[in-house]
Amino acid sequence: MAPRICGTSTTLASLDASLQTCSRLAAHTTRSFSLTCRNEKITKNRYEMVKWIKERATNSFDKSHPTYLGPHADQPFPSNPLFRSQSVLSESMKNRIYTQVMDHGVAMKAVSEEMQVDVRRVAAVVRLKELEHQWKLEGKKFATPYAKAVMKMLPQSRWAQGDMNIPHEPINDIPVHKLSMQQLFVPVSESRHFTREDAAKAFHEGLLSADKRSPQRELIEIERQAAEKDGDRAKSIEEFRKEAQEAEEAYANELARKSELEDANIKKQQKGRFEFRIKRYNSENVGKYGRARNVTGWRYGQALQERKRGMVKIPTSVP
Amino acid sequence: MRKPKRFYSLNRPKVRQSWNKHNLYNLARMVGDQPPMNGMRTFFQQKWDAKARTRGYHGDHIPEKKWIRLFDRRLRSAVDMPPKYLALNDGSEQAAGRGSGLTTNQVSAENYWVTAEVDTNFPDRVNHPRMRSAQRLSKNNLLAQPLSNLTPYMQMTFAPLERRLDTAIFRALFASSVRQARQFVIHGAVKVNGKKMVHPSYQLNPGDMFQVDVEKVLYGTGQQKIPQESVRFKSRLEKAEEREEKAQAQLLKEKSGEVESESAEGSSEAPEGAEPAALSEDEQLVLREQLLESLLVDVKMVLRDRTRMKLSAKDKSRLRIFRKSAAKFLSRPEGSEIDADELIDELQSQMKSLNMYSSGKERSELSEDAEEAEIREPSEQQKQRINRALDIEGLDDAQKETAIKIIGYEHLRKSELRNLADLLKQEAENPIDESKPYATPWRPRPFMSAFAFIPRYLEVNPNICAAVYLRHPVARKGLGEVPTPFPYFTSQLAHNWYLGRG
Numbered sequence: 001m002a003p004r005i006c007g008t009s010t011t012l013a014s015l016d017a018s019l020q021t022c023s024r025l026a027a028h029t030t031r032s033f034s035l036t037c038r039n040e041k042i043t044k045n046r047y048e049m050v051k052w053i054k055e056r057a058t059n060s061f062d063k064s065h066p067t068y069l070g071p072h073a074d075q076p077f078p079s080n081p082l083f084r085s086q087s088v089l090s091e092s093m094k095n096r097i098y099t100q101v102m103d104h105g106v107a108m109k110a111v112s113e114e115m116q117v118d119v120r121r122v123a124a125v126v127r128l129k130e131l132e133h134q135w136k137l138e139g140k141k142f143a144t145p146y147a148k149a150v151m152k153m154l155p156q157s158r159w160a161q162g163d164m165n166i167p168h169e170p171i172n173d174i175p176v177h178k179l180s181m182q183q184l185f186v187p188v189s190e191s192r193h194f195t196r197e198d199a200a201k202a203f204h205e206g207l208l209s210a211d212k213r214s215p216q217r218e219l220i221e222i223e224r225q226a227a228e229k230d231g232d233r234a235k236s237i238e239e240f241r242k243e244a245q246e247a248e249e250a251y252a253n254e255l256a257r258k259s260e261l262e263d264a265n266i267k268k269q270q271k272g273r274f275e276f277r278i279k280r281y282n283s284e285n286v287g288k289y290g291r292a293r294n295v296t297g298w299r300y301g302q303a304l305q306e307r308k309r310g311m312v313k314i315p316t317s318v319p
Numbered sequence: 320m321r322k323p324k325r326f327y328s329l330n331r332p333k334v335r336q337s338w339n340k341h342n343l344y345n346l347a348r349m350v351g352d353q354p355p356m357n358g359m360r361t362f363f364q365q366k367w368d369a370k371a372r373t374r375g376y377h378g379d380h381i382p383e384k385k386w387i388r389l390f391d392r393r394l395r396s397a398v399d400m401p402p403k404y405l406a407l408n409d410g411s412e413q414a415a416g417r418g419s420g421l422t423t424n425q426v427s428a429e430n431y432w433v434t435a436e437v438d439t440n441f442p443d444r445v446n447h448p449r450m451r452s453a454q455r456l457s458k459n460n461l462l463a464q465p466l467s468n469l470t471p472y473m474q475m476t477f478a479p480l481e482r483r484l485d486t487a488i489f490r491a492l493f494a495s496s497v498r499q500a501r502q503f504v505i506h507g508a509v510k511v512n513g514k515k516m517v518h519p520s521y522q523l524n525p526g527d528m529f530q531v532d533v534e535k536v537l538y539g540t541g542q543q544k545i546p547q548e549s550v551r552f553k554s555r556l557e558k559a560e561e562r563e564e565k566a567q568a569q570l571l572k573e574k575s576g577e578v579e580s581e582s583a584e585g586s587s588e589a590p591e592g593a594e595p596a597a598l599s600e601d602e603q604l605v606l607r608e609q610l611l612e613s614l615l616v617d618v619k620m621v622l623r624d625r626t627r628m629k630l631s632a633k634d635k636s637r638l639r640i641f642r643k644s645a646a647k648f649l650s651r652p653e654g655s656e657i658d659a660d661e662l663i664d665e666l667q668s669q670m671k672s673l674n675m676y677s678s679g680k681e682r683s684e685l686s687e688d689a690e691e692a693e694i695r696e697p698s699e700q701q702k703q704r705i706n707r708a709l710d711i712e713g714l715d716d717a718q719k720e721t722a723i724k725i726i727g728y729e730h731l732r733k734s735e736l737r738n739l740a741d742l743l744k745q746e747a748e749n750p751i752d753e754s755k756p757y758a759t760p761w762r763p764r765p766f767m768s769a770f771a772f773i774p775r776y777l778e779v780n781p782n783i784c785a786a787v788y789l790r791h792p793v794a795r796k797g798l799g800e801v802p803t804p805f806p807y808f809t810s811q812l813a814h815n816w817y818l819g820r821g
Contacts, residue, residue, distance in 0.1 A: 124526075144748045209410075220403035258513075
């Protein structure tokens, strides 16, 4: 293929020279193997982009504090004011959660109530911190420069003991149930005391009310006691913490007992490098059609489906 | 799906899940905004357009067929019901008196909310002129105002995609685009619950923990490698080496000069055939002392210059060169890593043996003493020593003067050595390493902060590059948790398209 030549009006005599200079210039400035010369023109759009980046973007996206496109300070997408960059837990908050749960043995529900962080988040923080400590013991290298940079760019929630802290997130979120998504017209008499309980029943027989679906049911009871005449909030919170701790311990014991029981059912045999683990198994227990999910092994008359074309192999869960 | 041609187009732009500068520019000029409804287009055309634009952002690497299978018309939402509200009201207050025309009772769960309010007032400061005009002129804006009081269900249209492993990695800020996140997964750099997962389409379950290789994250989010940079550092190192050689040569010259002068005086005690290149043990010691002194000049400059609160780039490079040449001074094999504590310990022992340890009291102990020490006139020997060290550094007279003003004539103190150890440790966190595929020392990609947000359904630990998928994203009052650059109406049209009702 003939190389493309820069410039439209070239005489035949100058063509050769221009070809040489062009290819030489291009070859040295861009790639050594390319014969095409660089397009020196810049489109209008591109020019405007470069201009905007130079004038507006290069200096305005500071890396030491959160900066978003706006227009609101916490809005990353200019066209969508309904999505905001919400704050993340600060490192000190994470550390406190971890020490409270792991070192002082406080129940996760109690920590959640104290610091106004969702219980699931508390559990996740503890899990991640535990992994971090494991890494430290193993001597693995952390992504410290990355973590420092990222934490500077994100808005952070702070928490100080005894302060009037802004809660990190609502701790008593109730997911809207599918059954309660419909519009319903229920005529009731004016004199009737129509509560949340009744509303749930109106949607469906089995639908529980918001009070029963709350993830922090004990807190509702505390507030009720505090609102009573001789209610002492601090005292009932103290009780709640104790109860939560007991419940958590009981649950942990139950888990330990179960795993022990499972261990007891497995016969272990050490043979050199290997340990054989033998479990009792009822081969008759294969479901109605012999294709029950958890069944292993080949059975006469039942074709194995798993190697068939088009069968999805992507796991749905990782234990 | 392969990357389409003109992925970041400026003529027919689409918003993408990426931190690219083209994308930033497109976002800033409101490319994601809904075109004004002027009655020229049919409903079908509007839906088609909305679908095409939203799919350009949400899972453009996923075939349409697969996304349609994922689409769910059930949109999740959650309501914050504070325990106090649930305790004090049983729900009957919502309906009480309605039949008799009473609407005075305004109590609802909202009255008990304590979380930070979302600011909906339009501020003056905007990044792009297009943004301001779009906000002022758009008819959508008139419709969108009351939306801040609703639960934006339509923004949850693409929520099922947020469950995908590759998208979650991108949202946790571990990759600079979804396509890169997908590549990380395929290349085996991602673990789910501690097990390697190579399927980017794995649907995370609430409670799943995923980890990405630290090196991959640093590569994905770090600035790209610039070839000149490593060359610059190398040349600086070479200069430092040259200085050492110069010092050695200088000492040899002086020594031979002394020998000559001695012989000129006529004393024939010195052995005649002594080679000038060979140094006696004492002289070796002197050379070592001189070398160490010139090494420590940089350190003193960094430690004693109190005018700056933070370390400048030059200081950092000084420290790095010190670290490299100190390793050489302590005759470590080339390319071997030396721990900051270890380095300081060895330096200390060397300084003790060379009698270079500061004999004066520490500055922190008694300020008066320190003042006295500063006033005290330095000995001639000290002056000569420092001057020679600065000569080796290659400074001219004016530079020397300012340098001496900063570093003084004294030896390093114990507390200063401790500070040095801390500084070196800080530096070791983010070292220069040419073997890495990203620019070192690591720094974030340009414009990363414009894209840096972590949605609430993830809990991220950036130290170990691991995150937990807490729950599915939900819509709340005034907030949709799915990060989407599109306004409510575009999402609504796209949702309508996928409902498939003609």
